[in-house]
Every structure is written in C-alpha cells, then in structure tokens.
Amino acid sequence: MAKLIFEHNGDETDLPDGCPIAEACEEAGVPFACTEGVCGTCVIEVKEGMENLSAPTQEEEDFLGDGTSKERLACQCKIKGGCVRVTF
Secondary structure: OEEEEEOOOOOEEEEOOOEEOHHHHHHHOOOOOOOOOOOOOOEEEEEEOHHHEOOOOHHHHHHHOOOOOOEEEHHHOEEOOOEEEEEO
C-alpha cells in the first residue's frame, strides 16, 4: 500500500500500489480540466518521493519539459508504492 501526503493540509491517503493519483488529488482540491495531460491545470510539485511515481508520460514531457523539475501532472501519475508528498 502506498501513501500520498498533501503538504498544504497534512492529509494522507492510502492508495494501492500502481494506482493513479488523479482521484485523490482532485478530492484534495487539485484543479482538473481534462485528464489528458494537455491543459496543465493539475500541476503538482513533488516535495519528496518522486522515485515512487511512474515515469513522466510523453504528454507530461511535452507540457513540463525535460523532467528535471519537481513538477508533475497529477492526471498522468501513478504511485508505484512507498510515500509521496505533494503540494499544489
């Protein structure tokens, strides 16, 4: 079981390994407009645990660049396991 922590309010959500994080992020207040990785409204900053997220999709790389930042698109991420702390 993986854990997603929202830094802005300290809420924690347990998710099955390999689960998309979109629904948990949306429930926490991350704005969503498309879920296709093209609008960028669901940008989150990964404070810790980047290695516990799936690799960036092509859509993310096209929108966010080469992947050297701590930003990800919540609509594109899956949590592989462990703990991930995000803010938005």
